[in-house]
Amino acid sequence: MTRKVLALLHKDILLELRQKHTFYGILLYIASTVFVLYLSMPESPDAQVWNSLFWVIQLFVCVNTVAKSFLQESRGRMLYFYSITSPRAFIIGKMIYNMLLMLLMSLVSLIFFFVFLENPVSDSLLFVGIVMLGGLGLSLVFTLMSAIAAKAQQNAALIAILGFPVILPQLLLLMRLSKAAFGEVFRDGAVWQLAGLVGLFDLLVLVLAVVLFPYLWKD
Amino acid sequence: MVQKSWWKILSFVLLVYTIVAGFLLEVPRLFILNETIRNLYFHVCMWFAMMILFGVSFFYSIKYLRGFHYRNDVFASSFAAVGSLFGVLGYLTGVLWVSVTWVTDQGQSLASVLKEPKLIGAAIALLIYGAYFVLRGSFTDIDKRARISAVYNIFAFAMLFPSIWIIPRLVGSLHPGAPGSDSGNPALDRNDMDAGMRMVFYPAVIGWTLIGIWIATLKIRVALLKDKILMHV
Helix, strand or coil: CHHHHHHHHHHHHHHHHHCHHHHHHHHHHHHHHHHHHHHHCCCCCCHHHHHHHHHHHHHHHHHHHHHHHHHCCCHHHHHHHHHHCCHHHHHHHHHHHHHHHHHHHHHHHHHHHHHHCCCCCCCHHHHHHHHHHHHHHHHHHHHHHHHHHHHCCCCHHHHHHHHHHHHHHHHHHHHHHHHHHHCCCCCCCHHHHHHHHHHHHHHHHHHHHHHHHHHHHCC | CHHHHHHHHHHHHHHHHHHHHHHHCCCCCCCCCHHHHHHHHHHHHHHHHHHHHHHHHHHHHHHHHHHCCHHHHHHHHHHHHHHHHHHHHHHHHHHHHHHHHCCCCCCCCHHHHCCCHHHHHHHHHHHHHHHHHHHHHCCCCHHHHHHHHHHHHHHHHHHHHHHHHCHHHHCCCCCCCCCCCCCCCCCCCHHHCCHHHHHHHHHHHHHHHHHHHHHHHHHHHHHHHHCHHHHCC
């Protein structure tokens, strides 16, 4: 099982390295989005606005990053996967790969935000941690949504429709949690409670994905 | 006939009782709430019925994935549809209630009042089931549609529950059931409600839920008749 997952992960990373245009495409997407924000925003937006903009951009970056993970697999290649691997290994491999990609993209968009829109964060290290946690949750949910949307023969639009209501509670929790990094004082243990709740959501998504994906993957 | 449809008669009787007793019986006079407290018999019951109907839909989705019987998919989608209807009705009755209780003379807009954790949870529920029907609409193959939408239904319902029952309890809210207010579970706590109101409220919950199930069974019967040729059973 572990070997299969690693092999699938290796294949995805190799594909990414060979077809660099999609990777650079996302980078450019982040850069241009943040640049548009930079031009359209007033000088140094206040922390609250910065925070909500950041998370909304994260959401769209995630949709664009993860969307292709199932759409790029052609029918023939999926048939090949059926014959050599199990659905659980396949979805776990995809999730780990999307997680890594999304963590990287989260860092990149954070850097762009810091460069273009100043830095209202008072505890940067904590905020990076929260962003990582958020990127994790986003990528997990959208991996499964991408698997569903791929079956419906539809494009990224369906991923957004399916994923946004499901991700909303987590996004609200993350926005609330980020305020800890903006210097807002929380009551004792509240930060850990919120972080734990986001972690539990991730666990729930992971379990559901492993349970449900076998039903999704065969035509 | 009575043996088969006793619950339909019960639902009718209970709803007549709810409407008559709900509008005529004495209710406690509370500050701000005043007579609008009678909305409890309608607004809260809508959400009860919605959660129960979505729960039934979730159950049939699981059942579908266990045996791939097309019947179960018809059940799941019909219950989800009626659940959504009750969700919309719950929203509308809630808006009515909000407009006379939360929106006070301080001149805040309705939009600022509606940004409430409980309402966000309800909106998420409606968006999820909206997405469910969009997803169903995008398939032409009915077996594939049944399978994929069952997966989404299970996933979405499992994600919906924490968002409705946990988040509103963590953050402050005007809605009953938030930390800081003295009611932990709105409408379920025995100390919350006057004894006379309970006499109407519990039958009302049962009555509204039963009528929801009734509507769903009618939808199911129509759908099954339409697809009779496909089922050959």
